[in-house]
Amino acid sequence: MRLSVEKLKRRAAAARGALDACELCGHRCRADRRAGELGRCGCGPTAEVATALLHPGEEPALGPRPGTLFFSRCNLACVYCQNWQISQAGRGDRMTTAELADAMLRLRDDGASNIELVSPTPWVPQIIDALAQAAEQGLDLPVVYNTGGYEHLDALHLLDGVVDVYLPDMRYSRPEPAERYSGARDYPAVNRTAVLEMHRQIGDLVFDGSGRAVRGLLIRLLPLPDRLAGVRESLRWIADELSVETWFSLMAQYGPAHRAAEYPELDRPITATEYEKLRDTADGLGFLNFYAQTPESRDVLRPDFAHERPFATRKDDATR
Numbered sequence: 540m541r542l543s544v545e546k547l548k549r550r551a552a553a554a555r556g557a558l559d560a561c562e563l564c565g566h567r568c569r570a571d572r573r574a575g576e577l578g579r580c581g582c583g584p585t586a587e588v589a590t591a592l593l594h595p596g597e598e599p600a601l602g603p604r605p606g607t608l609f610f611s612r613c614n615l616a617c618v619y620c621q622n623w624q625i626s627q628a629g630r631g632d633r634m635t636t637a638e639l640a641d642a643m644l645r646l647r648d649d650g651a652s653n654i655e656l657v658s659p660t661p662w663v664p665q666i667i668d669a670l671a672q673a674a675e676q677g678l679d680l681p682v683v684y685n686t687g688g689y690e691h692l693d694a695l696h697l698l699d700g701v702v703d704v705y706l707p708d709m710r711y712s713r714p715e716p717a718e719r720y721s722g723a724r725d726y727p728a729v730n731r732t733a734v735l736e737m738h739r740q741i742g743d744l745v746f747d748g749s750g751r752a753v754r755g756l757l758i759r760l761l762p763l764p765d766r767l768a769g770v771r772e773s774l775r776w777i778a779d780e781l782s783v784e785t786w787f788s789l790m791a792q793y794g795p796a797h798r799a800a801e802y803p804e805l806d807r808p809i810t811a812t813e814y815e816k817l818r819d820t821a822d823g824l825g826f827l828n829f830y831a832q833t834p835e836s837r838d839v840l841r842p843d844f845a846h847e848r849p850f851a852t853r854k855d856d857a858t859r
């Protein structure tokens with residue numbers, strides 16, 4: 540957090556108003572959430588959280604012990620979501636912003652490397668309020684914003700100076716699969732606008748002496764079967780619009796979950812060949828910094844978040 544406590548408090552007050560006609564995400568459904576109306580995402584006035592815990596196994600840049608808050612509900616409705624019980628069935632408990640601040644401080648006391656916010660988009664106002672309260676009580680860890688990447692610019696402007704590391708997905712590069720599998724036809728345009736704004740705010744990833752990211756952008760790319768995510772096109776876009784110095788994770792973990800079996804084209808894991816072709820594309824485009832997963836990553840994935848994701852950097856791989 541680069542804002543002072545006083546500025547955070549003022550930002551929190553401004554952010555609360557965003558709940559009156561919510562346009563925090565690309566759906567822009569204008570629900571009056573402070574009056575109790577639920578948005579298309581199912582979110583109302585009070586934050587809902589599934590769990591708060593130390594969560595090792597993320598990319599090494601996030602440090603050995605991200606202090607992770609998994610928020611309930613989501614503004615995307617991905618048919619293959621591995622965490623659908625939380626994101627779509629709404630598993631979790633309501634928490635006031637004071638309780639959220641307490642949870643953040645407990646994670647710090649337990650030795651968290653940072654505060655990682657997962658599926659935070661609908662809860663941006665509540666999160667800023669909680670961060671202001673936690674900062675007043677001494678919280679000074681980097682804030683990591685782990686998102687599906689379907690933010691409207693209004694949400695990102697509220698987060699300017701609050702978030703230290705943006706960790707957005709780039710899930711699709713074409714409207715048709717975005718609509719069919721996540722209910723957001725304009726995802727590619729909204730997502731690319733959001734990623735540009737994130738990069739404008741914090742630039743490329745910057746590390747401290749221990750290799751922990753303290754600031755910057757780290758993009759996640761999840762290949763789906765049959766090139767449905769358009770990862771190759773996303774890589775080209777990143778190279779052209781940002782740079783080949785941009786950090787990203789090429790995830791290998793897709794496997795059919797939730798309702799994926801209803802879509803025959805999604806009803807299989809990606810193959811090693813599909814994955815390796817994308818790695819070759821990244822190499823061919825000249826990317827300098829990316830994390831790749833081993834094929835075994837998929838085997839250790841468990842749908843309750845207690846998963847490990849062994850990552851290797853491109854440099855590490857060169858020695859194999």
Ligand code: SF4
Binds near residue numbers: 661
């Ligand atoms: S975050 Fe939820 S309530 Fe707000 S615009 Fe998006 S879907 Fe609607």
